[in-house]
Amino acid sequence: MQLYRAEMPGPLKDNKMRPRIAETAKTLWLIYVLLTVACALALWFAGMDAFDAIGHSFATIAIGGFSTHDASIGYFDSPTINTIIAIFLLISGCNYGLHFSLLSGRSLKVYWRDPEFRMFIGVQFTLVVICTLVLWFHNVYSSALMTINQAFFQVVSMATTAGFTTDSIARWPLFLPVLLLCSAFIGGCAGSTGGGLKVIRILLLFKQGNRELKRLVHPNAVYSIKLGNRALPERILEAVWGFFSAYALVFIVSMLAIIATGVDDFSAFASVVATLNNLGPGLGVVADNFTSMNPVAKWILIANMLFGRLEVFTLLVLFTPTFWRE
Incomplete structure (x- = not known):
């Protein structure tokens, strides 16, 4: 479960x-x-x-x-x-x-x-x-x-x-x-077959950013974030930020690792975007295919595809000791 x-x-x-x-x-x-x-x-x-x-x-x-x-x-x-x-x-x-x-x-x-x-x-x-x-x-x-x-x-x-x-x-x-x-970072909706961060997360991040701007103007006011007519609990917003942070961390680490293998920065950026978001087509040296990528870079991109398809946390949770104890 x-x-x-x-x-x-x-x-x-x-x-x-x-x-x-x-x-x-x-x-x-x-x-x-x-x-x-x-x-x-x-x-x-x-x-x-x-x-x-x-x-x-x-x-x-x-x-x-x-x-x-x-x-x-x-x-x-x-x-x-x-x-x-x-x-x-x-x-x-x-x-x-x-x-x-x-x-x-x-x-x-x-x-x-x-x-x-x-x-x-x-x-x-x-x-x-x-x-x-x-x-x-x-x-x-x-x-x-x-x-x-x-x-x-x-x-x-x-x-x-x-x-x-x-x-x-x-x-x-x-x-x-x-x-x-x-x-492709936005991707499809939650509960769809699309990749990316999912539209709902981008929407909630936008709403939370808007709430923080309002708090700067009215520090003592209480603002709730609603999706339709439903006020969302803070736990969901924390989960969205947690996922976004993990996604960004995987992206940055993967891009730097690929650059370290000798790939130019633009192609490294495009290849990570294409694989982490399960997109496919890239730009730069991967505009047509990924055959020019070195073996180490390919292994990194394989891991990215798994992270993207399984929504990052599914793989990360397997390396959490608490998960195995429970």
């Missing part, structure tokens, strides 16, 4: 869809299968053959980013396929508890009432607008529709930590690849 709670994505461990692990697993299994089948059928109707449609549906719903082709989604050269995959990535990047609520008979309003979902969509929309405007200004693509399609797909793919590509973002203005790489 301790490992189960440590591995759960997100800080709100008491917000379960079902009271028991077995029933929760069955619910998630049903939602996951339905989304996978729907994605495979949509890709098949859009022009993929059955093998590619099934393979990419697995990689899309899992936000894994693997493709059956070296050119990734760019192999198909289809704006329709790009849009379908981006939409299903957005769905998979949402909290699966919201999908469960919809299946339970509640209306679509349940999504917009969720503060984390609103921030998740807001981040995606803002990034799409920024990328579209910059690409249009630099005339990277020949038409406005192609610019919007490429921006929409690449933003969603990178920001949800999927890592699918339709074009080499290395040829984009440098500001955009770095922006999208950093967006």
